[in-house]
Amino acid sequence: MNLKSLRLTSLALAAAAFAFAAQAADYPVSSVRLLVPANPGGSTDVNARLFAEYFQRHSNASVAVVNQAAGGGVVAAQTLATGPKDGSMLYVWHAALHTTNEFGQSPFPYTAFTPLATTADYNDVYAVRADAPYSTVPELVEYARANPGQVTVGSQLGGTTQIKGDALNKAADGAMRIVDAGGESDRITALLGEQVDVISMSVANAKQYVESGQMKVLAVINKNPDPFVPEWPTTASQGVDISFPLVFTIYGPGEMDPQAVEAFKAVLEEMKADPEYAEALEKASQVPSIRGPEETAEFLKEELEFVQSLID
Template structure:
């Protein structure tokens, strides 16, 4: 643990703990470079160093596989007590846990904090024949197999669930919207790349993962799944504004191993809270379409437990699990 994080621990614990020698922290991004988890690790790691919260640069390790399951298993089985380790996660990961797709429940890890909430989007290539959400959902209603749609989660994952919620809001029956052709990629960036190559017709993902493609003009946002327009892309229409009462936020945060000491855990909570309060984090978050939101420590652990229960209920309702 870095010496500065030890000082934060001392404040939080109100005890005379001695500082240990500085060591480099590590952040595992459970996906390939370019996705939302990779962005979370790299941006947070960079700012922790630049702001002096961490004394040494934070090492980022990409560990793709199983929509986060490989990293989860690695930490649970081999690194459960490593106090210098963070793992990026989100609503996507908790949904996978709720559906039994990870080797353990939310109680296996210690949930450190969330720094912001990403907004779900439905995007198409710039030259797509679908000019609006109505056009896309109309095509799927006429023939659910006509437009392959991709995302960074498997069937029944959060990206897929958000699409099915829109299909349901459009009046499609359960049997019809379950027939939509869903293609999984390990990250929103790879999904968009394949869409631009013609392999799929639309992508359901998080804006933070693919904001660069929007800025470059390669793709268009058919719908932002937010209550209000996204500050970074105010012209992107919301699903609500188009008559579909659907939102789909995806928080961005971190867990650490279930056997990490209270001292190390509280140090990470304090460090991330300090980062969250900085103007640098607010600017980085908003530039990538994130809405800054803070939950940390015990409050965040309760929130994750409640969200896992909610995702399990939704998954049962749409028939993903029994």
């Protein structure tokens, strides 16, 4: 390489470094612990690790993901509640924060913390066996009403899937039975083993069972189509007023330092403008849905009201 080329290369590298530095927002602490109330490998953990990666890219802070699955999320919530308020401890979870509190399994409502952001939606579907005598939610509701007590919905009691089951049962005027069938893998086994008739499950997992001819999807549980399977109908498109995607939400501790909140917002804006972050979420079958602190607080209020309407 001649001297002129070397100089040009050095200038290009310096310009790239300057551009990256210009995009790195100043954060008040050098390291952040991101608490995840779930085991490694699941959708929440994947979301947290992507958030951590891109938060690091767009700030001067390093982020360590800490999995604390014990107690159905209560242990992680307790850690956050007693943690520092300077922005060095954050927490990612979804509507299970509402359900565990409403069902008396956790003492922490979302208002115990500082809402900071939502990052992505992760859609579920209502799925049945391929030989079921109904292919849409209205057909299922009609069948259940005509055969009260015969349709069994497999849910995980106390979790978000119970709310999805309760919402479906409410549409059928209480003609279905809701039973505890465990986590998603257990619910799939129960459905294929004819122990239950309907389950909610993730779009990502449902695709393989539909393709193999073992299941059919009645609807995506959202008012908006899922971009990964736009051909699947939504509940709303069938005239059913149920929309309840898992929305991954970032929280800080209660009464978080306002300066740290403002610094977080600056980092989030950089992440939102980064197309690679959106692409990474989409590769994980998650729909980018970024809200700032004010929008997130309003969204959580509405999300809780939906949960409470079904529990009541």
